[in-house]
Amino acid sequence: MTHATQPALFIPHGGGPCFFMDDPRGIWRGMETYLQSIAATLPSRPRAILVVSGHWETEGFAFTGAERPALVYDYYNFPPHTYELRYDAPGDPALAARAAALLRDAGLPATIDAERGLDHGVFIPLKVAFPDAAIPVVEMSVDLSLDPALHLAAGHALAPLRDEGVLIVGSGMSFHNMRGYGDQRFTAPSDAFDAWLTKAVEADAATRAAELNRWEDAPAARASHPREEHLIPLMVAAGTSDAPGQSDYREHVLETAISGFRFN
Secondary structure, three states: OOOOOOOEEEEEOOOOOHHHOOOOOOOOHHHHHHHHHHHHHOOOOOOEEEEEEEEEEEOOEEEEOOOOOOEEOOOOOOOHHHHOOOOOOOOOHHHHHHHHHHHHHOOOOEEEEOOOOEEHHHHHHHHHHOOOOOOOEEEEEEEOOOOHHHHHHHHHHHOHHHHOOEEEEEEEOOOOOOOOOOOHHHHHHHHHHHHHHHHHHOOOHHHHHHHHHOHHHOOOHHHHOOOHHHOHHHHHHHHOOOOOOEEEEEEEEOOEEEEEEEEO
């Protein structure tokens, strides 16, 4: 069976279960609308979705291997109903095995975790983007090193999956400083980092890789990411493509610039 080549995405997953709570100020409405729009922009319905989450860190890379992955409610002090949310998408053990093999063939460490469930960096945005929960989902961890080059290499190794109908999604936040959200003093720094990041993503593949490898030298880099686990999934998505990326979404959320990107 042939499949349409899927893009790779880097998406913001919001704050905890934000899309499933009262939002009278409409803080998350724009991001929710973007996530809801994703399915219609794809060349076809993906046969599976591989999500790299900034909320799962392991030594080497790991993939969820359960037939029916549970959910990991790894957010705290939210309303009780948010711990009853369901996203009963099937897993895809064969995809997990294929992805792990691709990494190992590239000399990268990879394991399969048959017990691990889907954390909120996966099930929250997917519940918005693909609410029927019918597409098989595999979660991929980030390596504890948070090394950009390693994650770019992982993306490059996983690129064949796109031609097999697999949508690869990096799930994180382009700005992730908990002290900065809602603080107008972080608007200008977040804008500066976002402008740099967008320019890097939109460059040719070689330039993009060089720039992302030294992201810490970008304007307001550490003000935007005191720790970079929410940025690193972008490296995997970027590594899957030899073409310039493009900005897919941008707005100010809680006084800070937030972006999403697409790699065709």
